[in-house]
Amino acid sequence: MINDQTNLSERAKNLDAPKKSWFQRLKEGLQKTGKNFTDKMDEVLKGYAKIDEDLFMDIEDLLIGADMGMDTTMNVVDTLREEVRTKGITDPSVIKNILAEILLARLEKYGNEISLVEKTPTIILIVGVNGVGKTTTIGKMAHYFKSKEKSVLMVAADTFRAAAVDQLKEWALRSDVDIIAQAEGSDPASVIFDGIASAKSKNKDVILCDTAGRLHNKKNLMNELNKIYRVIQREYPEAYLQTLLVLDATTGQNALSQAKEFNSFTELNGLIITKLDGSAKGGMVFPLQSEYGIPIKMIGIGEGIDDLKPFEAREFVEAIFSTEKFEK
Numbered sequence: 001m002i003n004d005q006t007n008l009s010e011r012a013k014n015l016d017a018p019k020k021s022w023f024q025r026l027k028e029g030l031q032k033t034g035k036n037f038t039d040k041m042d043e044v045l046k047g048y049a050k051i052d053e054d055l056f057m058d059i060e061d062l063l064i065g066a067d068m069g070m071d072t073t074m075n076v077v078d079t080l081r082e083e084v085r086t087k088g089i090t091d092p093s094v095i096k097n098i099l100a101e102i103l104l105a106r107l108e109k110y111g112n113e114i115s116l117v118e119k120t121p122t123i124i125l126i127v128g129v130n131g132v133g134k135t136t137t138i139g140k141m142a143h144y145f146k147s148k149e150k151s152v153l154m155v156a157a158d159t160f161r162a163a164a165v166d167q168l169k170e171w172a173l174r175s176d177v178d179i180i181a182q183a184e185g186s187d188p189a190s191v192i193f194d195g196i197a198s199a200k201s202k203n204k205d206v207i208l209c210d211t212a213g214r215l216h217n218k219k220n221l222m223n224e225l226n227k228i229y230r231v232i233q234r235e236y237p238e239a240y241l242q243t244l245l246v247l248d249a250t251t252g253q254n255a256l257s258q259a260k261e262f263n264s265f266t267e268l269n270g271l272i273i274t275k276l277d278g279s280a281k282g283g284m285v286f287p288l289q290s291e292y293g294i295p296i297k298m299i300g301i302g303e304g305i306d307d308l309k310p311f312e313a314r315e316f317v318e319a320i321f322s323t324e325k326f327e328k
């Protein structure tokens, strides 16, 4: 158990200090994506007096440049063409709003399911490749669930490095929740076993489990996860289990292949996209949603404790289009 830790670091204190509103920070975070996208779109639109096929081709190039991927781009532009035709639109300046609506509709179709703990107890298993932000996300999630009056337990099932356990312990301190950990090199499934026993005895609502981020295509990761699943099945079958994949927004299309890989060997219930602050590749959210149909549950926009929230499609699109509200 925890509490052998020294004071919080100065850096953490600074990161956790009160800041601008979430939407303001999201908008700033997505500025690079927005610039890549809406500013260029304004430029393109200015060059057209009427809507023609060349304009659609330019929009296609823009969407691909904003990391939306080929399939999603084709799909979106087809829908746009159709809308323009059926509504008899001729003014290019209206295109931006229509595009925003199309993108929003796609996200809402896949991304509405934001509630993570509709049933308790819930076990959340956080998976993902090295460095995407798993441990940090657990720290922020703990804080988020606490603010929703849930009792939280962290389980340090990334036993690969001692530093991983220490990092999670620091987060347990920052968000003031209990943590179960064992020594470096212990069997992750056995840490989860301990975690479940503790969660049951203390009536915890949410159990957040960190896992190691070794290469996702390695067979040992699959085996490790399967062993963890067996322990959860056996020890806490009544708990609501969610496996969430963390993806780093700055890796763009690479994140898509990670989603594909993980999705091929484990049942993913949702995605968490981190590092949307400062990523120019926020457009990757769109193909992610439509290609896998896995809802994005939360997004991270920084390293502070308040920098994680449930994903809201409308807010996200508004932030990319750098507008508080776009016209219907």
Ligand SMILES: Nc1nc2c(ncn2[C@@H]2O[C@H](COP(=O)(O)OP(=O)(O)OP(=O)(O)O)[C@@H](O)[C@H]2O)c(=O)[nH]1
Pocket: 128, 129, 130, 131, 132, 133, 134, 135, 136, 137, 158, 164, 212, 213, 214, 274, 275, 276, 277, 300, 301, 302, 303, 307
């Ligand atoms: N800017 C920014 N940095 C983030 C965000 N989330 C995580 N990070 C940083 O990304 C780095 C890696 O985060 P970790 O939480 O250690 O990632 P991990 O997936 O647990 O890494 P491993 O355990 O090594 O696999 C750290 O420096 C975090 O502070 C985010 O939303 N924004």
Ligand SMILES: [Mg+2]
Pocket: 134, 135, 136, 158, 164, 210
């Ligand atoms: Mg980690």
